[in-house]
Structure formats: structure tokens, C-alpha cells
Amino acid sequence: MSAQPLAPAVTPPTTIRRWTRLSAGFTSGFxxxxxxxxxxxxxxxxNTVQDMTTLLTYVLMAVMWNALAGYGGLVSIxxxxxxxxxxxxxxxxxxxxxxxxxxxxxxxxxxxxxAIPLSFLMLRFRGAQFAIGTWxxxxxxxxxxxxxxxxxxxxxxxxxxxxxxxxxxxxxYTYWLTLGFTAFFTGALFLLLRSRLGSSLQAxxxxxxxxxxxxxxxxxxxxxxxxxAAAGAGAxxxxxxxxxxxIEPTAIFSVNYTxxxxxxxxxxxxxxFEGPIIGAIVFYLMQxxxxxxxxxxxxxxxxxxxxxxxxxxxxxWGTLEERSGLRFMPVGYRxxxxxxxxxxxx
Amino acid sequence: xxxxDIEALNLRHGLLEAVRDFTLSVAEGETVALVGANGAxxxxxxxxxxxxxxxxxxxxxxxxxxxxxxxxxxxxxxxxALVPEGRRLFPALTVEENLLVAAQRRRPGRWTVDxxxxxxxxxxxxxxxxxxxxxxxxxQAAAIGRALITNPRLLLLDEVSLGLAPxxxxxxxxxxxxVIAEGATVVLVEQDLTRAAAVADxxxxxxxxxxxxxxxxxxxxxxxxxxxxxxxxxxQALDA
Amino acid sequence: xxxxxxxxQGVMLGGFYGMLACGLALMFGLMRIIxxxxxxxxxxxxxxxxVVLEHWxxxxxxxxxxxxxxxxxxxxxxxxLLLERSLRSGMLVPLLTTFGLSIVIQNxxxxxxxxxVRSLGAQAGSVATASWQITSQLSxxxxxxxTLGVAVVIFGGxxxxxxxxxSGRQMRATxxxxxxxxxxxxNSKAVYARATAIAVAIAAIGGMFLAIRSDFYPYSGPTYLxxxxxxxxxxxxxGSLWATLLGGIVLGVAQTIGGQINPExxxxxxxxxFLLVLLSPRGGLVNLRRATA
Numbered sequence: 001m002s003a004q005p006l007a008p009a010v011t012p013p014t015t016i017r018r019w020t021r022l023s024a025g026f027t028s029g030f031x032x033x034x035x036x037x038x039x040x041x042x043x044x045x046x047n048t049v050q051d052m053t054t055l056l057t058y059v060l061m062a063v064m065w066n067a068l069a070g071y072g073g074l075v076s077i078x079x080x081x082x083x084x085x086x087x088x089x090x091x092x093x094x095x096x097x098x099x100x101x102x103x104x105x106x107x108x109x110x111x112x113x114x115a116i117p118l119s120f121l122m123l124r125f126r127g128a129q130f131a132i133g134t135w136x137x138x139x140x141x142x143x144x145x146x147x148x149x150x151x152x153x154x155x156x157x158x159x160x161x162x163x164x165x166x167x168x169x170x171x172x173y174t175y176w177l178t179l180g181f182t183a184f185f186t187g188a189l190f191l192l193l194r195s196r197l198g199s200s201l202q203a204x205x206x207x208x209x210x211x212x213x214x215x216x217x218x219x220x221x222x223x224x225x226x227x228x229a230a231a232g233a234g235a236x237x238x239x240x241x242x243x244x245x246x247i248e249p250t251a252i253f254s255v256n257y258t259x260x261x262x263x264x265x266x267x268x269x270x271x272x273f274e275g276p277i278i279g280a281i282v283f284y285l286m287q288x289x290x291x292x293x294x295x296x297x298x299x300x301x302x303x304x305x306x307x308x309x310x311x312x313x314x315x316x317w318g319t320l321e322e323r324s325g326l327r328f329m330p331v332g333y334r335x336x337x338x339x340x341x342x343x344x345x346x
Numbered sequence: 347x348x349x350x351d352i353e354a355l356n357l358r359h360g361l362l363e364a365v366r367d368f369t370l371s372v373a374e375g376e377t378v379a380l381v382g383a384n385g386a387x388x389x390x391x392x393x394x395x396x397x398x399x400x401x402x403x404x405x406x407x408x409x410x411x412x413x414x415x416x417x418x419x420x421x422x423x424x425x426x427a428l429v430p431e432g433r434r435l436f437p438a439l440t441v442e443e444n445l446l447v448a449a450q451r452r453r454p455g456r457w458t459v460d461x462x463x464x465x466x467x468x469x470x471x472x473x474x475x476x477x478x479x480x481x482x483x484x485x486q487a488a489a490i491g492r493a494l495i496t497n498p499r500l501l502l503l504d505e506v507s508l509g510l511a512p513x514x515x516x517x518x519x520x521x522x523x524x525v526i527a528e529g530a531t532v533v534l535v536e537q538d539l540t541r542a543a544a545v546a547d548x549x550x551x552x553x554x555x556x557x558x559x560x561x562x563x564x565x566x567x568x569x570x571x572x573x574x575x576x577x578x579x580x581x582q583a584l585d586a
Numbered sequence: 587x588x589x590x591x592x593x594x595q596g597v598m599l600g601g602f603y604g605m606l607a608c609g610l611a612l613m614f615g616l617m618r619i620i621x622x623x624x625x626x627x628x629x630x631x632x633x634x635x636x637v638v639l640e641h642w643x644x645x646x647x648x649x650x651x652x653x654x655x656x657x658x659x660x661x662x663x664x665x666x667l668l669l670e671r672s673l674r675s676g677m678l679v680p681l682l683t684t685f686g687l688s689i690v691i692q693n694x695x696x697x698x699x700x701x702x703v704r705s706l707g708a709q710a711g712s713v714a715t716a717s718w719q720i721t722s723q724l725s726x727x728x729x730x731x732x733t734l735g736v737a738v739v740i741f742g743g744x745x746x747x748x749x750x751x752x753s754g755r756q757m758r759a760t761x762x763x764x765x766x767x768x769x770x771x772x773n774s775k776a777v778y779a780r781a782t783a784i785a786v787a788i789a790a791i792g793g794m795f796l797a798i799r800s801d802f803y804p805y806s807g808p809t810y811l812x813x814x815x816x817x818x819x820x821x822x823x824x825g826s827l828w829a830t831l832l833g834g835i836v837l838g839v840a841q842t843i844g845g846q847i848n849p850e851x852x853x854x855x856x857x858x859x860f861l862l863v864l865l866s867p868r869g870g871l872v873n874l875r876r877a878t879a
Contacts, residue, residue: 075681077622121865127677128620132815133864139812140857147850255808259689262682270678295697302689309682310671396769422771434766436759447759448770450752496771 111234
């Protein structure tokens, strides 16, 4: 950097705003949508309820992976650790006569707690070390679980305790809990990004060393995201169990879950708030269309992740946002010239 | 015809304009010294001529060929060599390896590992030493040798005396003087105004990315250069 | 005596891991990227050898000869078409790109070769089964000795290449300072492509040993990527190419000793050693970076 003064540009008066009329409308619309979705089980059939549960689980996974990579700059390939842990913790609690649904809540909290010591280990790393470090943790957990006979060892186990609920009400409860989790974690991220911490996270993502040099507490910010993403993935794991009722270690600790998350986030838009939700919807639709041919569907998935990373790194939503200047969910600030204010994507 | 033609060049670092609307021609065999305060854009300009910095506007022609979009490593093969600021030897390579790496795509000419070591005798006993273990003056000699070995038609020198002991500076310039005497075309950036004026046919003084004063090394007075250096003449120039 | 035996088995297994880690370390040292598809590329190499063996009744050690130039070419194209572009934009993009590539390779293999588990051990002949009985407790399997020998040759060859050839010097110079390398006439993109080609070809040799020593199937890659990466990180303590081989050996010994304690533990023991190395104050790759910078 040069210390040389620039010729002073004529700076027009600016205003810094967060909310636009559109974003205010959209955010309240989003809140209303969540409220409306509470009534899905009453209004729609059983198939729809289960499909919506799946979709909401995907949204939760995508939003949480994006919290880590998009806002913390931390590419994890090990989020399946918490998916598996959340599911197995639920099973373990149910075996110890905790109500399954209460168990899912506790398992979520448990994942967040487990992540605390892990964060001290993992956050020493960046880039590839972090990516593969988290992956090794997930692999080690999978082996550890598969050695435990009480948890069904390598052959897997089911959440039989859910049978005490009638099938219909079970589906409804599962749906509502998934909706609750998704709304809670998405809302928590939204508030987090709007807090002072949010601005420092932005700074970290833009330039970690520079942020540290002006006193931004880099590790603290990353740690909160790490814990949030762990708990969120744990919740998604518990909901996957509730939705499928059966799990086995290799499947629930499969790196494919992270592959799905990466796909959803890259397609929707890494580091955008709305992108992962869109990515989850795309992923859900793709799975319905291509799901019959599992292999080609995965080839498309990997290929699309590559293509988006290389050619459209901001994803569908990020690109749209860039071109149009629209922000539906205001997590950043916008600087505007005071006089006739054309929305400039600058 | 001139060897180097820079036409309306603009260079940026992000939003910062380092060099603005810069035009300069250097004739074959000429030695031009660029002087100016820190941040005047001299280093950026040399890096752009060498191809390490992509201009935002303007053209750079070398021997009549537009090289504005030519990659740095190809410009080396065309005959442009830069001795970068801070020497930038490959620290874990030996002195000889540093020379050999550059010699691989060398143009035909008189400079080889042996002739470079002849010109910088201090390198003889350092051939097998890792570059990181050399003193500043030794590193500078090796860095100049590494540029010469490509047999450049245009040699760009960025602050070769920076951080060196006075004696080492003498050594480096004595060796350079013979290179220049042989008719090499040189553009150099030098903080030491006296030395710049002594070695160069022409002195170009830059301020905030523009040329504010230009003249033959022997004709410009120290006062003139100093004024230009600190921008004292700028208001006059703007009035004129 | 069984401990001695375990350590010897572990050292030979470590040669195998070192071989898998070699290309990973080369690419990391040069470009600061970890190729997450590295394990799948090794498995792809195993499948290509399998294809050659279907048409030509010979040993895998011969069948790899036509495969190597194909892998060199694939590596060159991988760099030119994908990685070169991904390098331009920070460290997230190469990770995401190679992860996507990993999924594509696995599933194309699944599509092309079915999910069947295969092995090339039978075609390798007596090498795969022979062993020298030293004492009643101590025997050295031929394939283990051969693996370690080939690993030493690969690492030694690469070391010679890097220190004695023009191309190798260019690689070292580019690894140390890519910007200045361009200024002395080195085409860094070509250097990167050459390095990736070499890394991919070495991965194929690792894939051959993988296929002879044990089973493989289309999704084998990630497991071996993790082992290879663990070897690189553990070896990062030393900071040189040979240290990567040493890292592989530490991992191999940890796994065989873990397996001796409990047959279920070998992989877990390797992971634990890896995490302990990460925990240690001098921690892994950080050192490699400093040493090659």
C-alpha cells in the first residue's frame, strides 16, 4: 500500500442503509411463510408432509454449511460427523428412556457441546488442513460408533421408540420439529450476521490477516460459526433419523452428506443468505427427477459443483444479486448516494 | 527507432492509480533513470514493462512490437529482464542454480554462468551456497547476474542500492558501469539522485504516477530534481 | 519379536502410503493446493491397469506401462483445464473443484465398472503371495519389500529430478516464488501442468500397488486420500520430500501396531496419530509451508 495521497475525489453525500422497502417486505414475508408452513400437515396429505420434511432438512444442512464456508471461510468436509452424531445420540438417549423427540433436541445441544473442544483443535487450521482434519474426525467417529454393539455396531440400528406414536402424528411431529429447527438455525444465523460479530465475520472473510491486524477477533467469530454449524448439522442428523427411522454408520457418516451440502451451497450462492435455500430446492427437485439413476445423478452433482465453483462462484443467487442489486434478506449494509439513487451494484 | 515505447499507460492497484497517462520512449543504448519519492509509481512501472503488472490502459511496445498483453516469461525471451526490488533470489536454490534457472531460456549472447561470475568475481566462491545465506551485496550481484544471463536487450533495475552498505553499492555500480559502457539499454530506479544523474543519459522524475521533470543527466541540477521530487514545481506546472 | 515383525510390516505399508502421498505433497509444495480427487485418481489408475489386463494376459507390473503415459496426459489436462482456472480465485475454489471431481470420478467408475470389488493380486503372480521366512515370528512378504523399494525409487527419482534437471529447478524456483519465476523466463503454468502430470502418474503407481495388495472398488478413493493426506501432514514435521515418505511410514507403523492391539483398530490408530500430530505445537503442514517457502 502506498501512503501517497490520492487526488480527492468528489464524494457525494452517502447514506448507509440496511433495509430497503423490498427487503423489509421480503423478510416479513419470510416470517409469514414459516408461520404458514406450520399448517402444512393440516392442509396437505401425508406424502407432502414427508417430502417437506426432507426439503426442510436439506435447507438446514445447506444453510449451516454455508454459515461455515460462506461466512467463516472454512470448507469442512466433515459435517457428516455431526449428522451421524446427532442421529446416534438420539438413539442412545432413546435407549435410555428419553422421549425420542426430546432426545432430538438434546442430541442437537450435545453436538454443539461436542464441537467446543473440537473447535480448539480444528480452528488452528485453514484451507485444506481444516477440510481434511474435519473429515478425519468424522471417519474416526464412524469407526468408533461401529465398534459399539449397543448402538448396533456396523449393521445399524433403528429408532424403535418412535413406534409409541401413531404414524400420522409421528410424521406431523417430525415435520414440525424439522420446521422449528430450520427456522431456529436460519434465524440464529440471520441475527448473528446482523450483530457486530457479523461485520467482523465479513471482514474475516474478505481478508483474514488484515482483519486480525485491525483487532478483529478472528478465532472467536469462527468458533461461534463452528458451534452453530455443528449443532445445526446435528439437528439435521436427528431429523434424518426421524424421517427414515433406520441408520447405519457408513451411511449416516457418509461424506456424501457434505457433498450434498457443497452442491446446494455452490449452486445457490456461497456466502449469500438466500442462496443455500434456493440450492436446497434445486437439489430436492433434482433428486426427485434423477433419483432413480443414482450414479448419473451423482455425476451431475459433482460436475455441477465443479462448474459452479469454476465459472459461477457466486452461484445462482449471488450472481442475480450482483447483477440486480436486490437484497431480500438484509444481512449486510448498503451504501447509497443520497441524490437520485439508482441501485448501483458496486 | 526507440527500443521501448510506452504510450498513455495507466496502472492501478485496485482502486489506487499508481501510474497515470504515462508516455516514455527509450532509445537503443540509452540509460534512463527514474527518480521520485516512494509511491510515485516507479516500481509498478518497471513491473509493467517486465510483464508482471497488467496495465488498465495504454500500450507498451518493445522493438516495435506491442507487448502489452504478452506474458512476463515471454518478454524475457524477447529480451526484457528485470532485477526486482528486494532482489528476490530463490532462497533455497544455490547461486549457481539461480543463474541456471534464468539461463534456460536465454537468448544467444555473451552472458553465461561463467561470464557472469567473471563480471561479479565475488560470486565465484559462492556458487554452491544457498541464496538465502548471502549478504545483501552478494545477493544483489547474483540478482543482476540472473537478469544479465538471459542476455537482455533491455535491462530494468529496481533500487539496486537499497539496503546495501556503501562499499557494496560501489561494487555493484562499478560492475554495472561496464555493462552500460558496452551499450546495453537500461532503465533504472534509483533513490540516490547524485548516482542516478551520474550513471544515466536521461533522468525522468515521477510524482504521483506522472512525469514532472525530464532532462539529460548532465544538464539537470540537483535543485531542479529535488524540487520535482517533492512536488514543489507541481503548482507551476499546472499553471503553465 | 512380534513387535519387530509389526514394525517391519508397518514400514513396508508406510512405503505404500508414502507412494500415495508423494503426488499430493508435490502439488501442495508447488501450488499450495490439496487435490481432493487424488485417491480417486489412484483408483482410476488401478482400473486402467485392470482394463489392460482384460485384453492382454500379463502381470500388472507390465500392464502399467501403457497406463503411465495416459495418466501423465490426464494429469496435464487436469491442470490445464480445471486446476489452472481454480488457482486464480483463492483457496476455497481448488478445494471445491477437486471435491466435485472426486465425486465425478467415483461415479463414472461405478457406472463403467459396476460396484464389484476387484483385486489384481492374482494376476501379479507369486510376488503377491511369496514371503521370506526369517525366523518363526518374522517374515517379510515379497510384495511389502517391493512396495517399499519402489517407493524409495520414486522418492529418490523425484528428488534427483528436482535437484538435477532444468525442469526440476524450475519447479523448485516456482514453488519458492512464482512471481519472480515468471520474471526470469519460467512459464509457471507449464511448470504446474508438468508437476500435476507427474503427481497423477505416481498416483497410478500407488493405485497399482493398492490393487495388488488389497481389494478396490469405485469408492475406494477417499479412504486412501485420507491416508495419503495423513502421511503428508505427519511428514510435514520434517518439511522435505523424504519426510513425506517418513510420514507414510509413521502412519503405516501406527496402523499395524493398532491392529495388533485390536483387529478393529488399525485405521482408528492411524487417525489418532494424525490428530496427535496436528495437536502438537509444531503441528504438521505449517512446517512444510515454512520449509518450502
